[in-house]
Amino acid sequence: MRYVSTRGEAPALGFADTMMTGLARDGGLYVPESWPHFSADAIRKMRGKPYADLAVELLTPFLNAEIKARDFERIVREAYATFRHPAVCPIVQTRPNEFILELFHGPTLAFKDVAMQLLARLMDHVLTERGQRATIVGATSGDTGGAAIEAFAGRERTDVFILFPHGRVSAVQQRQMTTSDAGNVHALAIEGNFDDCQGMLKDMFNDHAFRDRVMLSGVNSINWARIMAQIVYYFSSALSLGAPDRPVSFTVPTGNFGDIFAGYAAKRMGLPIERLVIATNDNDILARTLATGEYRMTGVVPTTSPSMDIQISSNFERLLFESAGRDASVVRRYMAGLKQSGAFTIEAAPLQRIRAEFDAGRASSAEAAQTISETLKESGYLLDPHTASGVYVAHKLPKSDVPMVLLSTAHPAKFPDAVKAACGKTAELPDWLSGLMDRKERFTVLPSDLKMVEDYVASRARAVS
Ligand SMILES: Cc1ncc(COP(=O)(O)O)c(C=O)c1O
Numbered sequence: 097m098r099y100v101s102t103r104g105e106a107p108a109l110g111f112a113d114t115m116m117t118g119l120a121r122d123g124g125l126y127v128p129e130s131w132p133h134f135s136a137d138a139i140r141k142m143r144g145k146p147y148a149d150l151a152v153e154l155l156t157p158f159l160n161a162e163i164k165a166r167d168f169e170r171i172v173r174e175a176y177a178t179f180r181h182p183a184v185c186p187i188v189q190t191r192p193n194e195f196i197l198e199l200f201h202g203p204t205l206a207f208k209d210v211a212m213q214l215l216a217r218l219m220d221h222v223l224t225e226r227g228q229r230a231t232i233v234g235a236t237s238g239d240t241g242g243a244a245i246e247a248f249a250g251r252e253r254t255d256v257f258i259l260f261p262h263g264r265v266s267a268v269q270q271r272q273m274t275t276s277d278a279g280n281v282h283a284l285a286i287e288g289n290f291d292d293c294q295g296m297l298k299d300m301f302n303d304h305a306f307r308d309r310v311m312l313s314g315v316n317s318i319n320w321a322r323i324m325a326q327i328v329y330y331f332s333s334a335l336s337l338g339a340p341d342r343p344v345s346f347t348v349p350t351g352n353f354g355d356i357f358a359g360y361a362a363k364r365m366g367l368p369i370e371r372l373v374i375a376t377n378d379n380d381i382l383a384r385t386l387a388t389g390e391y392r393m394t395g396v397v398p399t400t401s402p403s404m405d406i407q408i409s410s411n412f413e414r415l416l417f418e419s420a421g422r423d424a425s426v427v428r429r430y431m432a433g434l435k436q437s438g439a440f441t442i443e444a445a446p447l448q449r450i451r452a453e454f455d456a457g458r459a460s461s462a463e464a465a466q467t468i469s470e471t472l473k474e475s476g477y478l479l480d481p482h483t484a485s486g487v488y489v490a491h492k493l494p495k496s497d498v499p500m501v502l503l504s505t506a507h508p509a510k511f512p513d514a515v516k517a518a519c520g521k522t523a524e525l526p527d528w529l530s531g532l533m534d535r536k537e538r539f540t541v542l543p544s545d546l547k548m549v550e551d552y553v554a555s556r557a558r559a560v561s
């Protein structure tokens with residue numbers, strides 16, 4: 097299994113290089129050159145397997161035989177032992193035919209832990225084998241940063257620099273990034289929004305001199321290994337609802353399109369997924385794109401689901417590549433349009449292919465709040481605002497007999513103010529995070545200026561050559 101760039105102008109790589117590289121050198125994103133496929137019979141035999149065993153079975157074909165089986169099994173087991181629920185990602189029924197997939201039982205209470213706990217251990221393993229160090233720079237709208245810091249804190253072979261939008265993340269999210277006392281962790285509050293942070297990150301990858309000098313690596317979902325790890329919970333939840341003998345649909349609160357692209361990958365691998373539903377907040381570029389065929393940037397508006405306050409949805413590029421029949425020249429044309437005029441139009445045939453698998457909808461902050469309150473009254477279940485956006489969008493779809501799995505991407509305690517304002521209830525942080533709000537913060541405020549951020553990183557990274 098090798099990996100090819102969506103822009104077609106970077107070398108194909110094996111698994112370890114793809115993971116360590118992050119963004120392809122032509123600015124594209126790596127995807128597997130073909131999708132591994134599991135027959136219905138093979139999927140049926142996965143029923144009842146523990147989450148870690150399922151992960152080993154589903155992910156091994158992606159490793160290109162570069163990680164020894166016993167090492168991979170150990171790494172997977174260690175990664176999922178950090179989760180506080182024995183099922184790792186359990187499902188809970190809240191209505192007839194409707195199930196919440198709880199992805200927040202990891203150390204930082206968001207779905208990012210599922211991939212980040214695995215990625216940090218895999219990267220550490222590869223760097224140790226190679227005798228190398230790496231500099232990890234990540235951009236976050238709130239959750240990726242905390243998950244990355246938790247997963248990489250104290251690791252000898254990596255320094256981690258997390259760029260977050262100053263004043264635009266929740267207080268809990270900020271403290272998860274700013275209260276680590278590990279020497280290899282650097283939290284940078286950028287005067288801008290998430291798109292500015294992600295834009296600078298991509299510019300750092302495209303600055304090849306800087307990239308090579310600091311041995312730059314990425315942990316955002318532009319890194320294929322992040323998406324790969326997220327495939328597993330689509331299988332685990334669908335299996336427990338009767339797959340492969342019963343199709344399942346998924347609704348996914350979406351920003352950077354990484355999580356839902358993992359669902360698309362699961363479908364390509366043989367999982368019978370009926371519909372993949374993109375749920376956005378007021379930053380509804382993806383919902384508009386599916387409706388009109390035009391991907392057009394507008395300004396980012398702050399909402400009560402800050403982790404989805406995104407306009408440049410990086411992983412949508414992976415879907416564009418797939419929907420264009422893997423023609424990289426089409427992706428290059430779209431991306432050039434985006435850079436020049438902030439927009440591009442998807443041709444009729446690829447748009448039809450996208451619409452054949454995906455639906456999309458939008459929930460305003462008020463609609464998400466109303467959903468939190470109604471769900472609490474109806475079923476006693478407390479949603480976070482991101483998950484609530486998904487639930488609102490799912491409830492607007494035409495009725496269907498196919499079970500709907502709603503991805504719950506964060507614990508409500510990460511967004512206590514929004515949750516309390518919606519329903520009057522305070523969501524408590526779990527015991528292991530109870531002192532979080534009293535810990536001392538440590539972070540640096542920087543302008544949204546590529547040179548200043550690069551200089552900051554280069555002056556502190558230990559991998560600098
Ligand atoms: C809580 C939460 N929900 C949803 C999303 C959107 O996920 P994705 O960017 O993979 O679409 C994010 C951030 O990515 C998040 O942190």
Ligand SMILES: N[C@@H](CCOP(=O)(O)O)C(=O)O
Pocket residue numbers: 235236237238239240241315316317318351352354403404
């Ligand atoms: N919502 C994310 C944004 C970055 O997404 P990623 O999945 O590409 O890392 C966040 O919480 O940081």
